[in-house]
Amino acid sequence: MQFAVCSGEANHTNNTSKETVASTELQQEDLEHRDMLFLDCTDGTRHGQLTWKLTTSLKTFRQHQQHCPNMPSMFMKVEDDTFIAWRRLRWFLEWKRPDLANSFIGLPMPEGRPVNRNPESPWFQPVETYAKAAYPAYMDRAGYMLGWNLTMKILDEGLADANQLSNEDQAVGVWVDEAKQKGLPVVHISLPGTNSYNQLEPAVLGTWATYPHIMHHGLKGDFIHCLAMMDAENRTNDLVQPCFLDTVFVAVFSTRDSTKHRRNSVREMLDVAGLTRPGPVVVKFMLCKGADNMTDSLNKEASEHGDMVFLNCEEGYRRSLLTRKLLESMKLYVDSFSTSRSLFMKVDDDTFVAWKRLQHFLAEHKDTENVYAGLPGPAHMPVNRDPNSPWYQPEDTYPNTVYPMVMEGGPGYILARNLVRRIVGSGLGDSIILSNEDQAAGVWVDTLKQIGINVNYMEVRGTDGYRPENDVCSGTWGDYPYIAHHNLQGSTLACLAKIEALNNSSALIDDCFSHCEEYTEALLEHRLEGLSEAIKKEAHELLSMEETLEATQKSLQWMRSRTLAKEAREAESTRLHEVPKQEQPQKPAMSQSWDKDSKGGNSE
16 A cells, blocks of 8 residues: 655645645655655646546556555555454455456446536536536445456557546546446445534444445544554454543643642542543643752542643743743653544643533544644734733743734643644744743644644633633533633532533533622623613713704704895885886876976966
């Protein structure tokens, strides 16, 4: 088996930081494992890139087979997130041996699937390259096998080169169909499997004996490793459900002066959650070494429980002490636990973690291989430049004015193995030692992101507990919203763990919080104060609006009276200028008589 990776020209045209890092890591991986197959192709999923990658893989397989007759006589393509039960597969192939040379084996997709004619889709198939309206039967991309005769027919007849379709698995279906049309007696064989993962499907809830799949697509590396061990050892009576949980190393930050009682409360919480027994989660208390009067009692406690680690650091909250403790914890994880645990989690010893909820949360998110998860801190938090603050950050160690995305340290955060290994292995952590531990972690992750490393930020519902009056402390477990709840008493941790173990959403959490009434009263008083202030503000605004309305009405009345007076004057003026002519005053009759006398006169 080899991992097929493209090393074509396109991978070298843009010499970005991301590509340089990826290329270097692939070379180192190949030197270590000698199982990489570098092909002349371009990695990607658009417009036939996967089809050409498969074609190149088939040609390489043929070349190796011709030079090494003892090579396997079947070609298998499988995705790197697909589990194969190899013992079961060998039995299956032995049973099907007479038909293998001409076989096409996988998770069948029936013929008749419409061809994608959407130009915006990465699977767009132009009519010029495939004129038919539907595809023949093909196998799902999770994985499939081609017999030797079928593989040679596809290559020798040029069927692959002539049908470079956009979608790789559909292209193979077309190749196989054309090989059949050219006379090869192709045998389609259905392989027991699935191309999806559901936490609640019956197959996941049973034992290895009842687990029906030979091929299971869409799984994380942790899941595949666990199932592979079950297959290899044929653990027929073992439940498979634990295999579908992420493996986590948990660093619980405690201190030398923290009481054993507090750590025992955490242990009780872990025991109720089933995390003190061997399983996917390993929990260790992180303390710093020291020479003080607590050494003997701490060593005795460590010997009794086997869950304490003493690091080369100094306890305290002074500038950078917690950051150095975090870095030492990460180094421990990389050296001793990263091979078997894919996630690193840091959490304080006064934090309740709803472990079942957390495991479900992680399991339902596929991309945890590059995850940075937790309760996000305030966005664009200004860097503390106050020399009197314990979190003072000098410009010479961090010149930026604001921090990038940071997950709060108290409730805890989760980092993928890939990220922690880079932080430790590259010296990045040692080169950036900030005053605040959680801000340092955020800066380390952001630095990796800036050089092109993929980071998947995920929010985990929680609270830092510093404003308990705003936190939920009563009601039912179903209404309790948190996965991580910081700043709690030891008794509250164990109580909430027992409530979660009941698996009863109606169970009440009220008794777990001894000061809930006080917090609720304080919250209600705060809300009443806020409501009272809001009412006063609204009343003041209403009064102001009423005064404005009254003044407006007065102004409107004045304007109306002015308008009416103006209209009256204009009407009177119009009336006087439009008097009828017949109503004009006539000249007196005597003036007419005088006029005649003056012209002819009467003589006496």
